Amino acid sequence: MQAVNTPIQENEKLNANTNEAERKPSGAEQMNDSAAKVGKTVGKPFAKHPKMTMRNVDVFYGDKQAIHDVSLDIGKNEVVAMIGPSGCGKSTFLRCLNRMNDTIEICKVSGEIKLEELDVYHPKQDVVPLRARVGIVFQKPNPFPKSIYDNVAYGPRIHGLVERKTDLDEIVENSLRRASLWEEVKDRLHAPGTGLSGGQQQRLCIARTIAVSPEVILMDEPCSALDPIATAKIEELITELSEKFTIAIVTHSMQQAARVSHRTAYFHMGKLVEVNDTKRVFTNPEHELTEAYITGRFG
């Protein structure tokens, strides 16, 4: 946590003006009329040293709008957690960041998403180099039905990152070490990856993602299919990884968001309600909907 204090403090100044935008109005919290209460995003959606910048992002599934005018920054080496009730669009938003939504034909994205200077949704932008820079870890562990080694080596292989077998071995070992899986699997690198336990599989998936050395790692509820011990391991891992990578994580567990993230974004029915330092969100949220959600009144 120590390492990332600086960007957050800097963010304070940048976001100071938006703080005034909306104070929480009093009244009963009802999920049904809550959509009306979502106005402009409150808190600090912008970062001083942004790795990824999203401005006025709208996402449509056919006629249905899933994301309404979301603007958010993810700072360098920052862990941003996205929380919110089911169906609020946080996963959809996350998948926009490396264009995984391209596989859904009816999905249309407008607005601006940038990875540093790279326009993610530029019509001429190829998804292959983009996804090499923005990796993703999915909700359910999905190792390839191949050996552990081949799982990790797959990314470097298809991108042609290495020429010699020894280099590849090194990448595989380093990635597995960073995913803190090396000690558990070093004797059976050629056993199938699908034979590992759920938590090990998810760490294998993380190792597979970091083997390509992306700059940003997107995590879509990476622990929702895991038991508490495996979850703890992954959370520890996320904190370690944040030293090298920029991480955006979608989670259903507020404790998890509180434990691993620097800033937390609360989504509600396709709108970004509040972004603030994680501590602030969980202790003194600005928006009444955020408060309602974290105190368990709905979600």
Place this chain on the structure above:
Amino acid sequence: MTNSNQTLSTAEKVNQSLQKRYRAEKRFRAYGISAIAFGLLCLVVLFTDIISKGHSAFLQTYIKLEITFDPVEMGLDDPTDARQLAMADFDSLIRNALKEQFPEASDRRDRRALYAVVSNGAAFKLREQLKADPELLNQTVPVWMLADDDIDTYVKNREDAQGETFAGRISEKQMGWVNTLIENDQVESRFNTTFFTSGDSREPEQAGILGALMGSLLTLLVTILLSFPIGVAAAVYLEEYAPQNKFTDFIEVNINNLAAVPSIIFGLLGLAIFIGFFEMQRSLPLVGGLVLTLMTLPTIIISSRAAIKAVPPSVRDAALGLGASKMQMVLHHVLPLAMPGMLTGAIIGFAQALGETAPLLMIGMVAFVVDVPGAITDPATALPVQIFLWSDSPERAFVERTSAAIMVLLAFLISMNTLAIWLRRRLERRW
């Protein structure tokens, strides 16, 4: 009753219905077992029938005659001269040998009946023998010769279960001669190698299955080489690349309809396109293979699409998320995972193609082809067509050969399926 029902606890009610449920369960299982039993019974009946009728085709009656290679009689003086050998009259040698043994056959009709005891292909065998060993000229040697099919049938059936003597088409006199030959140990049943080494013939004793087997093999080779890659490519495109619009729906509906089109229509199509328009020859395994390709394509496309669909989307996501291109995703992950399923569909398609007769009739693969085809551009017939042709032939000896041909077809089918299953297992084990 209503009262007592109300007072019953849930557990008691459940217990009451339990017996009924068990009975229903038992009935349900019995239906399944009886269905399987019926299937097995049909299979047993089929196999018993075919094997009981066809097993005798694997034996062939041979007759031993003392043949004198008489140069004068043959009209030949140099057995190394190919031209003379081709012109020589070997039939007369057999006739002389028969005349010598049965001098009582003196008039023309008897003689003709006597000569008919030996297959008319026997002379060719003598020629081959003399060609291989020119020293035989002027010598008298015992030679085992193919018996005529009627004699063969008589020898095989002469003591059937009822104890009656089966005569078939042979006359009393012929029967007497054959019995004499049997008593002199001049008749022998041997394994019928001719059946496996030669093509079709009008004479059952000289007819073999090899021509049809090769024809089927070549036809199927063309079908496999064309329909599997095309079918898989079409399935991959439709599943992974094609945009979802009316046109794709239209194609999908048409593929499904094509799978239900009677095969003879494909034969007509092949006749019109490949023979009529492209002016290919008739009876070629190439044309047969093309027609069967058209016929099996819908089956392969449909099953391949199902197999591709069954590949979990998480694997696709994983590959794409790492930055694999769509082609890499398909080639590295989707196809290997879908391959066992696609093979299963392909096996069904090829088995269907192997047993298909109607479209082959349309493109002339029903022709009487004696030579064993060696290439896809040699005229040929196919196993099921051969079965059809033989079953239509009047000679009694063709009955057993028809059954034997069915056995060969089934063996071909079973070995092909075994190969495919083995292949599928191997591919599955890789993961």
